[in-house]
Amino acid sequence: MDFGVLGRLSVSRDGEAIELTSAKQRTLLAVLLAGANRPVPPDRLADAAWGEAPPSPATLRWHVHHLRQALGGDRVTREPGGYLLIVRDGELDAARFEELCARAAGSGPAEVARLLSEAMGLWRGPAYADLPGDALTEEVARLEELRLLAAEQRAEAMLALDRADELTADLAALVAAHPLRERLRELLMRALRLAGRRADALRVHQEGRDVLVAELGIEPGRRLRELHEEILREEDPVPAVRPAQLPPDVYAFTGRAAELDAMDGDAPLVVISGAGGVGKTGLAVHWAHRAAHRYPDGQLYVDLRGQADPLDPADVLERFSHALGVTRPPSGLDERSALFRSLVRDRRMLILLDNASGAAQVRPLLPGTARCRVVVTGRRRFDGLVAGEGAKPVQLDVLPQGEAAALVARIASREPSAERPLSRVAELCDGLPLALRIAGARLATRPGWTAEDLAGRLEEERRRLDELRAGDLDVRAGFELGYRHLPAPERTLFERLGLLDLPGGFAPWIVAALMDVQVEQAGDLLERLADAQLVQPLGADPSGQERYRFHDLIRLFARERATAAMDAPARAAVLGRAFETFLALADEAYSRDYLDGFIPFHGDAPRRRAEPEAVARMLGDPLAWLEAERRTLTGLVARAAELGMTTHCWDLALSGVRLYEISGYLDDWRATTLLALRACRTKSDRRGENAMLVSLGALETIERRYDQARPLLTEALPGLSGHTRILALVNLASVERRTGRAAESLALYDEALALVRESGDAPALALTLCFLSGAYEDLGRYEAAEDLLAGVPALGIGRVEIEVAIRLAKIALRRGDHARAYELFSAVVDKAGGWRDRVNVAMGKEGVGKALAGLGRRREAVEVLTEAIRLSAAVGENARALEIRNFLDALAGDRARG
Structure with a gap:
């Protein structure tokens, strides 16, 4: 239905008018509309329709009944407080008018003009124009005041849009209807003035003064008087003036x-x-x-x-x-x-x-x-x-490398190809044009300097901003301006981000840890820093998190501000929250990856839990989150080592091992482990040192450097217990197996198996059984190996399923059952690919290729094995890649002899 009160009272349903012939019913409807969706007391309705001769309750009910029939049986209801008229959104023109006025508040001139023009178009005359008596005097006055305010705001917006010509007729009518309203008269004068009708504007002022003096005995207000004076002294513009105020063009402008x-x-x-x-x-x-x-x-x-x-x-x-x-x-x-x-x-x-x-x-x-x-x-x-x-x-972002080097060369008046270090200078200036111009100027004014000299000076991070200063040009001063005008929370965040020094940017969760706020609040803070151009949005990472980064020179400035703003204990406390939040999230990611059945191999550093809703969003795909935060982890390990927080440092280093192992990030594994190992030895943290020796031994085992792995694991073993000892035993057993001592490995596996059973860690038990089956396989005890694998619990965990399939496939290959091996290794490739386990995809491809060779499908075998070589090298498995290449060479030799 549609109800109209901005003019003559009207009602329609589906475009068809509903006529209310009774004056009493029209008055009742008007009062109910004025209080739409709220109970109106019966005496209020009676007073409005009958005045000082109130009807009996039965008469009122009879009239309301007929009104209800006219509108539809469900529109007017009797409530404890009186009668209520149900009006839905968009049905009442007065409500639509007020909604449009509210939407216009705070908008730009174009939107204000559009919304308020639509609002004013709803009016067909005075509100409740045909209502007899004074039943709704206050409501009529309220709506009329809103109408005048909307007209004034619309006029302001249209004047701002230079649409004065469209206003004068409407404003003149409103001034005529409300001659004492000075704001309307002022707006009419401004519109006439901008339309080139200065004389008319002055006449409108004089008419207003006459009315005010005659009716109220007062002079016009200050705004009208000042506008009148401005129009009187205003001069005609001189159209011949043609300003040319541009500053000089930019010297050596490059790129863009x-x-x-x-x-x-x-x-x-x-x-x-x-x-x-x-x-x-x-x-x-x-x-x-x-x-x-x-x-x-x-x-x-x-x-x-x-x-x-x-x-x-x-x-x-x-x-x-x-x-x-x-x-x-x-x-x-x-x-x-x-x-x-x-x-x-x-x-x-x-x-x-x-x-x-x-x-x-x-x-x-x-x-x-x-x-x-x-x-x-x-x-x-x-x-x-x-x-x-x-x-x-x-x-605008920084210049790409080629354009950056070209700009330095042009400012320095040097050939870009003459000195290769120019590219390094451009890189150290982070492509920032101001820094590049300063660097070029320093080379131009110091003929004895080579680009290599300047690059050497810029290499020192703690002095780089000092070097990027020339006369009144100063990179640090430019950053200082933006930093100084940040509100306090954003300034604090900027400083604390300077502590991180993360190469891969940062997501809101780490900001939440630094600032001790919720993740959603952290995201808002980052957006405000991005709006101030102090961090750069990178978009969503593979886990769905929004990521941000510092440009390199801003990162150095943030580090300076952090050092100035916080003492060492404060810095350690802030970073400690970041370390502990990462550790908690990594534990949760592994727990989800292993379906809550895995007891992680970790140290004693505290864990700081983020709010559950944010964790659920981040870790919907646990491995994707770990992948996204891989470079964050590298940076955090380094920062913990610098601060001497060794417990956090080696715990963080361990938290990346699972990701490094399945994705082949062996360089990251080695770098973080060695960094933590040095930190532990410096602080005489024997427990952390042993944990890092085991981790490093596991890495050496994977890389088939068994002579290096054995002493590392053997040195650590006496001081180990729990999961750390299990990991050491399993890897030491693997070393023995792979150096031809499979029988000796059985005792090590047995001890590991006993410890695992005590721990109640079902995934660890399943994996240890798989590893032990490998020893039986090496000894030719295939049935015993298969029996062990048959006893591996079905946990639904991808890592376990892949490991079982690999073991069964290898046994099939050793037995010469190439068809079965082909089937199982193909399943390994599919499963590992689904889990983004790049290492086992490479291993599965190797097995598929060898099975194809055994089936006589040599051309296919060569294709698959060539792909296996590429994949193995990509995940750091160079020994495996060499072994496959040797197999291919032997296969080619067999074919030549055949």
Whole structure:
């Protein structure tokens, strides 16, 4: 249904009008609509419809009954507090009007004008126009006041959009209806003035003064008087003035072809954002010089001074008015903005607003016409101008390596190919144009320096920002501006992120740990840092987390700020939360990977749990999360080692082993383990040292360096217990097996098996049985090996299923059952691929290839084994790759002899 009260009372259903012929029923409906969806007491209804001669309750019920029949039986109900009329969303024009007014609040001028024009279009006359008596006097007055406020706000917006001509008739009618309302009269005067009707504007003022003196005995208010005076002294603009205010073009401008092409489009407003020193002003000025010929009426330029000391838009408009020939512009911001739009409305001008602090500073300076082009630069991302004014965003990043080196060479007046270290200089400057220009200038002014000399000076991270300073150009000072104006929480986060030094960026969970807040709050903080151009959004990683990173020079600045802001104990406390949160998440990831049945091999460092909802989102795919955080782990191990937090350090190093093993990140495994081992030895942490010796021994075993693995494992074994001892025993047994001592390995496996049974760790038991079966296989005791594998519990864990399939497949291959081996190894490839277990995919491919060779399908075997070589090398299994290559050579020799 549709109910109309903004004019004559009306009701319709599906477009068909419902006529209420009874005046009493119309009054009852009006009162119920004024209190829609709320009980209206019976005496309120009776007073409205019958006045001082109230009817009997039965008479009121009779009239309400007939109203209910007219509207539909479910619309009017009797409630404990009275009668209630059900009005659904969008059915009542007064409610739609108020909703549109609410949506307009806080929007840009174009959206305000659109929404309030729609709202004003709902009015067909005075509210409740045909209602007899004074039953709804207060509601009518309330709606009329809202109507006038909406009319005034709409007029403000349309004046801001330079649409004065569309306003004058509507405003004149409203002023005639409300002659004492000064705000309406002021708006009408401004509209007439901007429409070029100054005499009419002065007449409207005089009429208003006459009414106020005659009716109230008062003079017009301050705003009307000031506007009257401004119109009286206003001068006609001088159209012949053609300003040309662009700064000089940028020397040795390099690159940015894509950004220049984007700016060549026909968007009337372009916003360029980026970090300090990234070249926003340079790009804007260079493009402006290229495009100036397209704007024959001139160019205006102003440095808005960013957040450090932002210029008042009113002062900027005064400058612009002077440049356009107006010597005495009006005093108010709104009036100056309206005058500026009038001055440029018929011109084709280029307006460059450099170093803006935000959208609020820019909006009053916009010309309101698509004939002009406005380019805005600033550190913020100007989302408001994109959303409200349709600005085209150009996000500026650092220069790519080739263009960066070329810029240094041009500034230094050196041939790019003459000195290869120029590329290294560009890399150490992180592609940041300001840093590149400083580096080039230092080479240009120091003829005795080579690019290699400068690169050597820049290599020292703690001195790099000191080196990137030349005269009044200073990279650190540029970063300082953005940092200084951050709110306190963002500034604290910036400092604490400087402690991490992570090569792979960071996700909200680690920010939550650093700041001791919820993950959702951490994401909001990161977005605000990104808006300030101090971190760079990288998008979602494979686990679905949003990731961010520092540009390298900003990272160094953040590290400086962290050192200045926190003492050593404070830094350790903050980083400790990050270490402990990672450890808790890694434990949870492995637990989910092993279906909650796995007791992880870890140390005694505390665990700090994130909120369950965030953990569930992050670890929906546990291995994807571990993969995404692999470089985070490397950085955290290094930071823990630097701080001497050895318990955290070696615990973190262990937390990556499962990922390293299945994905073949053997270099990461070795680097983190050696780093933790050195830290433990420095602090005489014997337990951590033994754990790292076992981990390193396991790695040497995987890489088939058995002579190195045996002493590491043997040295650690006496001081081990629990899962650490189990891991050492299993790997030492593997060393014995693979060096031809399978019988000697059985005792080691038996001890490991006994410890596993005591621990109650079902996945560890299953895997130990698989490993023991390998020893029986080496001894030729295939049936015993198969019996062991048959006793492996069905846990539904991918790692266990893959290991069982590999063992059975190897036994089949040794027995010469190549068809069975082919089937089982193919299943291994499928299962391991599904679990992203790259190591076992390579092993499965090797087995498939050997089975194919045994079946006489040599061409297929060569293809599969060649792929197995590539996959093995990719995961660091170089010994396996060599073994497969030898097998292929032997296969080729057999074929040649055949």
